[in-house]
Amino acid sequence: MGGVNRPNQPFRAADFPQLTVVEHPLVASKLAALRQPAVEGAEFRRLMSDISRLLLWEMMRSFPTRDVQVPTPLGTAEARELDAPIVFVPVLRAGLGMLDGMLSLLDHATVGHIGLYRNEETLRPVTYYSRLPELDPQARVLVLDPMLATGHTCVEAIAQVKLRGGRHILHANIVSCPEGITEVAQQHPDVPVFTATVDTRLNERGYIVPGLGDAGDRLFATF
Numbered sequence: 001m002g003g004v005n006r007p008n009q010p011f012r013a014a015d016f017p018q019l020t021v022v023e024h025p026l027v028a029s030k031l032a033a034l035r036q037p038a039v040e041g042a043e044f045r046r047l048m049s050d051i052s053r054l055l056l057w058e059m060m061r062s063f064p065t066r067d068v069q070v071p072t073p074l075g076t077a078e079a080r081e082l083d084a085p086i087v088f089v090p091v092l093r094a095g096l097g098m099l100d101g102m103l104s105l106l107d108h109a110t111v112g113h114i115g116l117y118r119n120e121e122t123l124r125p126v127t128y129y130s131r132l133p134e135l136d137p138q139a140r141v142l143v144l145d146p147m148l149a150t151g152h153t154c155v156e157a158i159a160q161v162k163l164r165g166g167r168h169i170l171h172a173n174i175v176s177c178p179e180g181i182t183e184v185a186q187q188h189p190d191v192p193v194f195t196a197t198v199d200t201r202l203n204e205r206g207y208i209v210p211g212l213g214d215a216g217d218r219l220f221a222t223f
Contacts, residue, residue, distance in 0.1 A: 011178035013198060016185050020194045022058045027051060027196050031174065035212045044218050048146060048174065049101030051196055055172050056102045056142075059194050063140055084138045084168070085109075091116055091145040091157050092129060094216035098144040098172065110139075114157045118150075123206045125153040127160075135165040143169060146215045148176035148195065149208050151183025158188050174215075175199055177208045 013019055033039060034047040066083040069076050086106055090099045092115040103109060115129030135141060143157050154171055161169055169191045171184065176195040179202050184193055199208050212218070 011181075011198065016181055016193075018185060018189060018192050019181055020058065020192065021198060022055055022194060022196055024054065027054050030054075031196050034174070035210070037213070040218065041221055045097060048097040048215075048219065049104075051174055052098035052101035052144070052172065053105060055098075055174075055194050055196065056105055059142065059170055059172060059192075064138075084140050085136045087112060087133065087135065087139050087141045087166075089114060089132065089141060089143045089157065089161060091143065091153060094146050094219060095144040097215065097219040098146055098174070102142070102144070112161075114143075114160055116153050116156060118153060118206070120205075123150050123152065125156045127156065130160055132161065132164045135161070135167075137165065137167050139166070139168065141166040141169045143171045143191075144173075145171075146174040147208060147211070148173040148180035148184070148193070149202060150206050151180035151187075154180065154184055155187045158184075158191055170194065175208055175211055177202055177211075180208075 013021055030047050030051050034044065039047065064083040065080040068079050068081050070079045086109040088099055088102055088109050089112045090096050092113055110133050112132035113129065116125040116127055119126055141161050143161060145154055148154055158169055158171065171191055171193045174196045177199045181193060184191065199211055201209050203209050
């Protein structure tokens with residue numbers, strides 16, 4: 001089937017300097033639970049939110065800060081605070097499952113939305129909705145989509161963010177595969193990619209194997 005890009009060489013994460021696989025026992029444990037078919041509804045949403053929160057922790061290591069002085073009950077402390085606007089851009093609809101967990105840490109962030117669906121014949125994305133704010137050149141813009149499969153949807157979402165002026169863009173997903181990582185690296189080598197795991201491959205329908213099924217359907221119980 002057209003649209004599936006298969007790497008010519010065995011995948012090695014070390015070949016992709018923009019890729020960070022967040023290897024942590026808590027992430028791994030929650031991902032193991034998330035994959036299981038018996039996990040549905042509220043539990044699936046909670047696990048996705050938890051993993052997203054942990055991914056954000058790692059993503060923000062390089063975010064700029066500024067020195068400030070803050071009052072305490074006993075005096076004044078030298079401190080640091082974030083020094084750039086933060087914008088979350090979930091890709092509808094599955095990306096919404098990552099949003100709440102991240103907003104629980106950064107409730108002052110701005111949120112934009114991009115609606116894309118995959119044409120099941122070509123596996124290419126089709127845009128049906130886009131609502132993005134004007135982007136400060138210094139803003140850190142996080143494109144959220146739990147599954148990085150063919151990579152086409154992610155590539156299109158990043159392209160739309162760039163058209164709105166985004167300069168510091170990062171992508172977060174929960175499950176990725178070599179084909180998707182390769183596609184993003186080829187089209188947007190300037191965009192860091194953070195994932196909880198790199199699975200084996202895509203099947204002929206463009207689904208990640210072993211994956212966790214359709215994240216949007218499981219998130220919203222629309223089977």
